[in-house]
Amino acid sequence: MAKVTPWEVQIKDESDYQRLIEIFGVKPIDEKLKEKLKEYTKELHPLIERNIFYAHRDLDLVLKDYEEGRGFFLYTGIAPSKGKMHIGHLVPFILTRWFQEKFDVNVYIMFPDEEKYWAKKVDDYKEVRRKIKEMHAKYIAALGFDPDKTFMFINSEYIKHLYSAAIPIARHINLSQARAVFGFNDSTSVGLVFYTVLQIVPTFFENKRPLIPAGIDQDPYFRLQRDIAPKLNKYKAAEILSKMIWGLRGPYTKMSSSDPDSAIFLDDSYEEVKRKIMKAFSGGQPTLELHRKYGGNPDIDVVFFWLKALFEEDTKKLKELEQSYREGTLTTGELKQYAIEKIWRFLKDLQEKAKKVDINKYFYDGKLAKQMWEWEL
Amino acid sequence: MAKVTPWEVQIKDESDYQRLIEIFGVKPIDEKLKEKLKEYTKELHPLIERNIFYAHRDLDLVLKDYEEGRGFFLYTGIAPSKGKMHIGHLVPFILTRWFQEKFDVNVYIMFPDEEKYWAKKVDDYKEVRRKIKEMHAKYIAALGFDPDKTFMFINSEYIKHLYSAAIPIARHINLSQARAVFGFNDSTSVGLVFYTVLQIVPTFFENKRPLIPAGIDQDPYFRLQRDIAPKLNKYKAAEILSKMIWGLRGPYTKMSSSDPDSAIFLDDSYEEVKRKIMKAFSGGQPTLELHRKYGGNPDIDVVFFWLKALFEEDTKKLKELEQSYREGTLTTGELKQYAIEKIWRFLKDLQEKAKKVDINKYFYDGKLAKQMWEWEL
Numbered sequence: 083m084a085k086v087t088p089w090e091v092q093i094k095d096e097s098d099y100q101r102l103i104e105i106f107g108v109k110p111i112d113e114k115l116k117e118k119l120k121e122y123t124k125e126l127h128p129l130i131e132r133n134i135f136y137a138h139r140d141l142d143l144v145l146k147d148y149e150e151g152r153g154f155f156l157y158t159g160i161a162p163s164k165g166k167m168h169i170g171h172l173v174p175f176i177l178t179r180w181f182q183e184k185f186d187v188n189v190y191i192m193f194p195d196e197e198k199y200w201a202k203k204v205d206d207y208k209e210v211r212r213k214i215k216e217m218h219a220k221y222i223a224a225l226g227f228d229p230d231k232t233f234m235f236i237n238s239e240y241i242k243h244l245y246s247a248a249i250p251i252a253r254h255i256n257l258s259q260a261r262a263v264f265g266f267n268d269s270t271s272v273g274l275v276f277y278t279v280l281q282i283v284p285t286f287f288e289n290k291r292p293l294i295p296a297g298i299d300q301d302p303y304f305r306l307q308r309d310i311a312p313k314l315n316k317y318k319a320a321e322i323l324s325k326m327i328w329g330l331r332g333p334y335t336k337m338s339s340s341d342p343d344s345a346i347f348l349d350d351s352y353e354e355v356k357r358k359i360m361k362a363f364s365g366g367q368p369t370l371e372l373h374r375k376y377g378g379n380p381d382i383d384v385v386f387f388w389l390k391a392l393f394e395e396d397t398k399k400l401k402e403l404e405q406s407y408r409e410g411t412l413t414t415g416e417l418k419q420y421a422i423e424k425i426w427r428f429l430k431d432l433q434e435k436a437k438k439v440d441i442n443k444y445f446y447d448g449k450l451a452k453q454m455w456e457w458e459l
Numbered sequence: 460m461a462k463v464t465p466w467e468v469q470i471k472d473e474s475d476y477q478r479l480i481e482i483f484g485v486k487p488i489d490e491k492l493k494e495k496l497k498e499y500t501k502e503l504h505p506l507i508e509r510n511i512f513y514a515h516r517d518l519d520l521v522l523k524d525y526e527e528g529r530g531f532f533l534y535t536g537i538a539p540s541k542g543k544m545h546i547g548h549l550v551p552f553i554l555t556r557w558f559q560e561k562f563d564v565n566v567y568i569m570f571p572d573e574e575k576y577w578a579k580k581v582d583d584y585k586e587v588r589r590k591i592k593e594m595h596a597k598y599i600a601a602l603g604f605d606p607d608k609t610f611m612f613i614n615s616e617y618i619k620h621l622y623s624a625a626i627p628i629a630r631h632i633n634l635s636q637a638r639a640v641f642g643f644n645d646s647t648s649v650g651l652v653f654y655t656v657l658q659i660v661p662t663f664f665e666n667k668r669p670l671i672p673a674g675i676d677q678d679p680y681f682r683l684q685r686d687i688a689p690k691l692n693k694y695k696a697a698e699i700l701s702k703m704i705w706g707l708r709g710p711y712t713k714m715s716s717s718d719p720d721s722a723i724f725l726d727d728s729y730e731e732v733k734r735k736i737m738k739a740f741s742g743g744q745p746t747l748e749l750h751r752k753y754g755g756n757p758d759i760d761v762v763f764f765w766l767k768a769l770f771e772e773d774t775k776k777l778k779e780l781e782q783s784y785r786e787g788t789l790t791t792g793e794l795k796q797y798a799i800e801k802i803w804r805f806l807k808d809l810q811e812k813a814k815k816v817d818i819n820k821y822f823y824d825g826k827l828a829k830q831m832w833e834w835e836l
């Protein structure tokens with residue numbers, strides 16, 4: 083079935099996602115938990131309501147901690163490669179920002195500049211490092227993170243703090259555990275083996291429960307964290323885990339930074355958005371006649387999936403689109419045109435905000451950032 | 460036979476040292492090389508003349524580099540544990556200082572505060588870190604290192620520089636190589652695996668050939684360095700490798716920081732030196748009568764070995780001692796009393812100099828140290 087490690091994700095259908103729940107030993111986000119969450123947030127984020135974030139560990143305990151005044155904090159990140167950031171990369175950040183707004187808690191965002199190089203996915207780590215703020219951080223900040231409650235850091239720059247904390251963590255992780263969790267083999271770089279420790283460090287930034295919004299492929303790191311946290315007298319990481327957003331080439335394909343037509347990048351122009359969406363894999367019929375007769379299939383339509391996951395917040399409107407598409411009254415061209423406008427409105431706004439972001443606040447000068455340059459475990 | 464990794468050294472006799480030369484693939488320091496070295500240094504250091512440093516890699520190329528104006532630099536270090544530094548620990552530093560004096564080159568000294576903790580030889584890495592300057596660095600500096608040409612650093616403190624350089628190095632070392640060279644197993648901490656990369660970093664501090672005076676047990680690190688240096692367009696490490704100085708409990712036993720009677724510590728008093736030396740394993744006969752009749756055996760006498768290795772620089776005097784001891788005219792008590800005075804003169808001088816050392820010069824303020832806080836690969 084699906085092969086899932088943080089470096090190789092192959093999902094072929096929804097049943098794979100259900101099986102991952104069993105294999106990883108995580109829990110589905112059920113209606114009861116959604117209701118509980120809603121008690122604090124009033125409304126549910128569409129990403130949760132529509133089951134893009136569909137599994138979790140200890141989200142119930144996070145809410146209990148909040149309820150009882152112990153609080154919690156958020157931690158997420160992205161391993162940058164040479165390529166640009168795309169729409170799919172935003173998913174965990176969108177949810178993280180929402181949690182920050184609803185609970186008013188601190189957020190930590192890691193930019194590991196070495197991971198993809200050690201995983202042999204990029205060849206120039208210095209170039210990766212140089213581009214992080216411009217290609218990644220400013221767009222993430224533009225989502226609306228609180229500059230005084232959000233700390234962004236690049237591993238090689240913040241390493242003095244990370245490394246000191248990694249010392250006791252690494253002592254509790256042996257080669258056999260690392261191999262079992264990540265599937266390392268003989269040709270794995272010893273750097274990648276150590277990186278697993280660094281990704282765990284921020285779960286100990288505060289003496290509270292960390293909640294980690296992430297793709298489900300990141301679960302292995304935090305499974306390992308949960309094994310060792312008790313040995314260090316620390317909180318086990320809580321997670322809220324998402325499915326992947328499909329690439330433009332079809333259901334369950336990936337958006338890839340190295341395949342421009344598979345994804346929409348955060349700096350794409352209106353023309354690029356339009357061209358890519360018009361080419362996207364659709365669930366429509368080959369001809370207008372057939373479409374009117376048999377209707378389209380929103381279940382395999384990438385553009386409909388994107389509206390559902392990210393761009394149509396109005397659930398009533400989404401249902402109307404789905405129904406009329408299925409019935410054939412809404413054509414593929416019409417659906418795509420609708421999506422193009424929605425996506426572009428979002429992108430244009432993000433691009434404008436990204437230009438105005440004071441990125442140094444998040445890395446160095448904001449209230450939390452300043453504290454974190456003094457932090458040690 | 461002898462099991463030799465950087466964490467487990469078991470040598471039972473001289474033949475083990477000869478076999479290590481073959482197993483590791485290093486070269487013996489022969490008379491021809493000694494003569495060559497002497498062309499530059501005028502005299503040989505007793506540690507080399509008397510074969511305590513007995514093997515090497517590329518020492519001939521180091522001399523050639525010096526000859527032809529390319530120069531070289533020196534790198535060594537010590538992994539501190541909770542225990543005090545003893546006489547045996549000084550051996551590579553004594554030779555390193557001598558090389559610095561003779562060739563007027565830079566010296567880099569690493570204090571890895573995490574290695575022994577990851578090797579599970581100590582349990583409190585923060586205590587180790589706190590005591591490095593007081594328990595280790597100041598005595599090493601007191602040997603006479605040039606404060607403007609010597610850089611000392613603690614790994615967790617200098618990690619930003621080390622880590623950035625470790626990124627490309629780690630990419631070229633995979634799990635299978637690391638296991639083959641160091642004998643790692645399933646229960647090895649992933650920290651110790653990564654540490655191997657950090658120990659290699661300083662071999663690239665300058666774009667010259669590094670010469671590393673070290674115990675022969677450290678060779679695995681540099682064997683690995685020599686595998687990957689060409690891939691990074693860097694010089695392969697040269698080494699000059701020593702035998703271990705025997706502990707006081709007998710030939711081929713170890714001096715151990717956790718066994719006070721096995722070693723003389725750098726802060727021992729005259730009374731402690733005297734008491735320990737008087738108790739030391741000797742090659743003398745059980746009674747004075749038998750000693751006069753059959754003579755002593757300097758070949759298995761720890762105190763004689765110490766004089767030979769470290770405390771009797773005068774070769775003629777050493778030969779006299781050896782002969783009269785063998786003949787029985789010199790008693791064990793007399794030999795020990797002679798050694799006590801020699802050792803104490805050395806220790807007292809070192810202790811006095813250590814008090815006066817400005818250790819910050821070596822770590823932060825000296826000419827070389829200042830440069831190194833700006834260094835990157």
